[in-house]
Amino acid sequence: MNSSMVIGQYVPGDSPVHRMDPRAKITIIFFFVIVVFFANSVASYGSLALFALLSVGITKIPPRFIAKGLKPVWFLIIFTFILHLVVTKEGNVLFSVLGFDVYSGALIQGVAISLRFFLLILITSLLTLTTTPIAITDAIESILHPLKKVKFPVHELALMMSISLRFIPTLMQETEKISKAQASRGVDFRTGPIKERLKAIVPLLVPLFVSAFKRAEELAMAMEARGYQGGEGRTKLRELALRKVDYAVLVLFTFVIIAVFLTRA
Amino acid sequence: MEQSFLEFQNVSFQYREDSPIVLDDVSIQVNQNEWVAVIGHNGSGKSTMAKLMNGLLSPNEGYVYVDGLLLSEENIWEIRRKVGMVFQNPDNQFVGTTVKDDVAFGLENHGIPREEMVKRIAHSLKAVGMEEYEDHEPHRLSGGQKQRVAIASVLAVAPSMVILDEATAMLDPKGRKEIMHTVNQVRQERDVSVVTITHDLNEVTLADRVIVMNKGNVWFEGTPRELFEQKEDLQSIGLDIPLVSKFAHELKGLGLDVKTQPLNHEELMDELWTLHSTT
Ligand SMILES: Nc1ncnc2c1ncn2[C@@H]1O[C@H](COP(=O)(O)OP(=O)(O)O)[C@@H](O)[C@H]1O
Ligand SMILES: [Mg+2]
Numbered sequence: 001m002n003s004s005m006v007i008g009q010y011v012p013g014d015s016p017v018h019r020m021d022p023r024a025k026i027t028i029i030f031f032f033v034i035v036v037f038f039a040n041s042v043a044s045y046g047s048l049a050l051f052a053l054l055s056v057g058i059t060k061i062p063p064r065f066i067a068k069g070l071k072p073v074w075f076l077i078i079f080t081f082i083l084h085l086v087v088t089k090e091g092n093v094l095f096s097v098l099g100f101d102v103y104s105g106a107l108i109q110g111v112a113i114s115l116r117f118f119l120l121i122l123i124t125s126l127l128t129l130t131t132t133p134i135a136i137t138d139a140i141e142s143i144l145h146p147l148k149k150v151k152f153p154v155h156e157l158a159l160m161m162s163i164s165l166r167f168i169p170t171l172m173q174e175t176e177k178i179s180k181a182q183a184s185r186g187v188d189f190r191t192g193p194i195k196e197r198l199k200a201i202v203p204l205l206v207p208l209f210v211s212a213f214k215r216a217e218e219l220a221m222a223m224e225a226r227g228y229q230g231g232e233g234r235t236k237l238r239e240l241a242l243r244k245v246d247y248a249v250l251v252l253f254t255f256v257i258i259a260v261f262l263t264r265a
Numbered sequence: 266m267e268q269s270f271l272e273f274q275n276v277s278f279q280y281r282e283d284s285p286i287v288l289d290d291v292s293i294q295v296n297q298n299e300w301v302a303v304i305g306h307n308g309s310g311k312s313t314m315a316k317l318m319n320g321l322l323s324p325n326e327g328y329v330y331v332d333g334l335l336l337s338e339e340n341i342w343e344i345r346r347k348v349g350m351v352f353q354n355p356d357n358q359f360v361g362t363t364v365k366d367d368v369a370f371g372l373e374n375h376g377i378p379r380e381e382m383v384k385r386i387a388h389s390l391k392a393v394g395m396e397e398y399e400d401h402e403p404h405r406l407s408g409g410q411k412q413r414v415a416i417a418s419v420l421a422v423a424p425s426m427v428i429l430d431e432a433t434a435m436l437d438p439k440g441r442k443e444i445m446h447t448v449n450q451v452r453q454e455r456d457v458s459v460v461t462i463t464h465d466l467n468e469v470t471l472a473d474r475v476i477v478m479n480k481g482n483v484w485f486e487g488t489p490r491e492l493f494e495q496k497e498d499l500q501s502i503g504l505d506i507p508l509v510s511k512f513a514h515e516l517k518g519l520g521l522d523v524k525t526q527p528l529n530h531e532e533l534m535d536e537l538w539t540l541h542s543t544t
Contacts, residue, residue: 092490227374237369
């Protein structure tokens with residue numbers, strides 16, 4: 001089992017982006033995603049792209065990791081681009097390919113939408129690349145904290161997420177073990193017709209589910225034995241704290257937003 | 266008279282009204298700083314007994330006293346702080362995403378302030394020799410290491426008693442040794458009672474006292490030495506004695522005057538050479 005699958009996309013590092021409070025990162029990404037839809041000029045796109053690329057640069061994460069994160073969406077980006085070329089009919093005809101007229105407006109729109117897409121994916125993957133899943137969980141718990149007033153089970157949700165994170169590798173190891181055991185008996189769910197493969201997966205899933213339930217029961221018992229009684233009166237080891245770097249980046253990002261709105265066409 | 270820390274008074278228990286009685290009128294005690302081993306067949310009620318000790322279950326009849334307190338709904342959390350428990354499966358009791366977080370879990374539950382938590386985590390990981398693994402995820406640890414973290418997690422809360430319910434059963438011999446070494450060490454350094462539930466007879470020899478459970482009853486209570494002297498009786502309920510004891514029994518059978526029941530190789534050797542020198 002490769003370890004990258006286990007820890008998700010996270011690439012350890014010591015850059016300012018890594019060290020930022022995950023809440024600050026999530027906040028920035030949240031507004032970035034909104035603001036991207038307001039960009040409509042070279043300068044406004046430029047400011048956002050500059051911010052995104054600068055952030056990526058600071059992380060010192062090798063580009064191949066970032067490319068890996070973008071891999072599944074390249075297709076989508078290119079598809080949108082081509083779709084725009086074909087469908088949009090604004091501006092002058094620039095050239096024709098295979099009988100299709102490509103308009104200048106289409107080219108501009110295609111580039112703009114693809115760029116928008118690209119920036120969205122880039123900035124959101126930056127979160128998972130520089131933040132451990134557990135830190136993201138902590139941030140979500142902290143951000144959702146006000147919802148406790150309306151009885152939303154914030155603590156329980158966060159605990160569920162962190163336990164899932166804890167058990168993903170364990171269950172993956174187990175899946176691998178069971179699938180090897182089944183494979184050694186000649187069960188094959190990697191090749192063959194889909195119906196056969198689905199059938200072959202049942203003897204894999206059943207023991208996995210049985211064991212998962214047993215684990216859950218034992219874990220609940222162990223948690224109770226260790227004094228777990230819900231979120232009330234609990235203290236926390238991992239503390240989130242906004243620091244200078246967070247404020248600095250937040251201020252910088254505010255300037256970017258202002259720049260985007262000032263340079264809109 | 267030694268101070269008793271935990272006491273069962275005529276405790277009976279069954280899981281449901283229509284299910285068989287698992288513990289039948291059991292009265293036992295565990296003294297302060299004492300190491301008690303509990304052995305018995307699968308299904309003889311050992312785990313049930315353990316769960317009654319920290320209020321994971323409560324008796325149908327009889328009383329459970331912990332540190333002078335009658336176990337009840339009101340003091341159950343206080344008692345769980347005093348009585349820590351390590352379970353059999355190393356994976357299914359590891360709550361945190363890292364070693365540090367797992368040790369923190371119990372402390373967080375008991376509302377220990379953060380600064381204190383950091384100190385206690387470092388201290389208890391050191392006690393089990395896992396201080397270098399603070400940031401490791403559980404899937405990068407061996408079974409024995411995970412169990413040591415489980416022990417550290419329990420110790421961090423500063424309990425007066427630690428129960429290990431077949432905590433070594435899923436480990437390889439090396440892992441078992443690690444755990445027993447750790448438990449021994451902890452007992453020397455801290456004032457804790459230890460209850461180990463086990464099938465490993467070598468673990469039994471380390472204890473101060475043994476309780477043998479059979480079909481929901483206490484079948485025997487005494488020192489390991491006394492226990493292994495009763496070879497036939499023990500074998501009559503389907504349990505065995507360690508190899509060293511067997512050997513001593515054989516020697517006795519041959520008419521040799523083996524006086525004390527040896528518990529380990531060293532004792533057997535001593536017994537043998539003194540035997541030789543007297544004849
Ligand atoms: N959660 C449960 N519900 C019903 N019966 C149980 C439960 N746990 C254990 N038992 C039964 O209680 C008896 C004693 O079990 P246990 O205390 O686990 O024994 P041991 O730990 O000595 O193997 C067994 O017959 C078992 O089937
Ligand atoms: Mg048991």
